[in-house]
Amino acid sequence: MAAPDPKPSSSPDPSSSSSSSSSSSRTFLGRLPLPERTYLAEALRTETVGGVLLLIAAVVALIWANTxxxxxxxxxxxxxxxxxxxGLHLSVEHWAADGLIAIFFFVAGIELKRELVAGELRDPRRAALPVIAALCGMVTPALVYALVNTIGEGSMDxxxxxxxxxxxxxxxxLAVIGTSLPSALRAFLxxxxxxDDLFAILIIAVFFTEDIDLAALGGAALALAAFWLLLRMNVHGWYIYVPLALIIWGLMYNSGVHATVAGxxxxxxxxxxxxxxxxxxxxEYIEHLVRPFSAAIAVPLFALxxxxxxxSGSALVDVFSSPETLGVVLGLVVGKTVGIFGGTWLTARFTRAELNKELAWPDVFAVSALAGIGFTVSLLIGELAFAGNSTLTGEVKASVLLGSLIAAVFSSVLLRLRNRRYRALHDSEGEPAEPPAGRHPAAPPP
Known part of the structure; x- marks a missing residue:
């Protein structure tokens, strides 16, 4: 997504500009500038390909592990x-979970930085709605999990x-199902x-870090400072940054903090x-170079x-009988939907923020259900949460897959219904109006 030029461009009449500015300050995800829309289109195309590859890798893994x-x-x-x-003699699975997935979070970090300095999150008033919606979309699933495991006397881990x-x-x-849906819905997601990625990495860093090696952590901090200084000095050359990034990752891994934080x-x-x-x-340049590697290699190999x-049939039954796995499924399917939709509605209801005029509340509900697909990062957190308990780790992974599948099917039905409605509206508006009988359309003025 190309970042907009920080220099102000020529603007229309000041009075209309002031009115537009006032409206945009209250309207979340209004019409995006052309560079923003261009970036959004490019990101959607790339992520769609990445999603297909991720799905293929997951299917291959399931077939491979069940034959x-x-x-x-x-x-x-x-x-x-x-x-x-x-200290880096790791298993292939470990390299995928701690090494390759750090590349995914590196790209996520660039996306977050772009949103903070040039996107929707730049204006605190406009950022309030997505931040609150994402936060509610993480707190509510956690509460659902806690409730289920309190009642069922399961593990809170x-x-x-x-x-x-x-x-x-x-x-x-969304790309496959919602071909006629408004672009604002894609921007919302x-x-x-x-x-969501920011909060996820904070959870990993804060709650899944136990023993800290202060020497390694200090070394990682110094290497990060060198990385920042070289960037400020406009030093170029992949042969400088790639080795330095590997050093930062290795030190962060050995410090006890999850290595994805380095990314x-x-x-x-x-x-x-x-x-x-x-x-x-x-x-933008580095993201353009790294994103294909992340989408085509790093994330699919992690999923694999x-x-x-x-x-098996008994394993699927166990998902709904164990409080830990049931909590994960209900958290993804129910918690995500209720949390994101409820947070969005409450923010719009009790603050000055407004929903984009192009969207209706059923659209927000459908995309809230879609956010229940928690595949990649949920699998990573599941491995961290139940490390040392291979049986429970496998069961939780199965529950993540099942919960994500249910959320995908449920949201696809909702999105298809909304897509059909928007297509019908588009077709009806696209038909030329017939003139009254006996009359002809007026000729255009000379």
Whole structure:
């Protein structure tokens, strides 16, 4: 998404500009500037492809783990590689969960930075609605999980599992189903997901960090400071930044803080505004280069080694009988929908923020249900929450897959209904009006 030029452009009449500014300050996701719309279109196309690849990887993992080849699946995932001296002799599954997924969060960090300096989150008044909606969309699933496990006397360790949204899957579903839906709905989901990613990484950093190696953490901080200083000095060259990024990641991993934090931190440091003479900001340029690798390799490989759980009739029944797994399913399907829709409605009802005129509340409800697809990050948090308990980890992974599938099907039905309505309105408005009998349309003035 190309960041808008920070310099003010020529504007229309001041009085109309003031009125427009006042309206846009209260209207969430009004009509976006051309650079914003261009970036949104590009991001949607890329994420859609990424979502398809992610789905393919998940299906391959499920087939691989539930056939006579299942032993080879576990063997490949458990194969260790990497330097022992650096504390990086990890399994292939571990490399995917801690290494490759950091690239996904690096791209998420750039997206967040762009939204903060040039997008919807730049104006605090306009940012209030997506921030509150995303926050409610994470708190409510956690409360649903806690309630189910309090009643069922289950483990509270998995409260964070249903809090995340998988943007690649969600955008892929929206792109396939919602061909006639207003673009503001896609912007709503994209902005919501950026904020969701921020909260998800904060949860991982705060709640899933136990033993801290202060020396490694201090080294990571110094390396990040060097990364920031080189960026401020306009130093160029991938041969400088790539090795430095690997050092930052390795130190962060050995510090005990989840290594994905390093990816977000580096993404937030990139400049995402254009200077005079620039066609793209450094953040845009690097995101353009890295995003295909993230969407086509990093995230699908993570899904390949995270989604391969044994699935059987009894396993699916167990999902609804265990409080931990039932809490995850209900959190994704019910908690996400109620949290995002309720947070959006309450914010619009009791503040000056207004819903975009192009959207109706049924549209928001449908996309709130779509946010219940928590595949990638939910699987990652599930592994962290129940580390050391392989049985429960597998069951929670199955519940994430099932909950995400239910949310995808439910939201697809809602989106298809809304899409059909918008298509009908578009077709009716596109038909030329017939002149009254015996009369002809007036000729255009000379």
């Amino acid at each position: 006579p080849l299942s032993d080879s699946y576990r063997s490949v995932g458990a194969f260790h590689i990497g330097p022992v001296e650096l 998995g409260w964070a599992v249903p809090t995340a949204t998988d943007i690649a899957f969600a955008l892929a579903v 994209l902005t919501l997901a950026v904020v 977000v931190a580096m993404g937030l440091m990139l400049r995402c505004t254009r200077r005079e003479g620039e066609t793209r900001s450094p953040g 080694f995270a989604a391969g759980v044994p699935v």
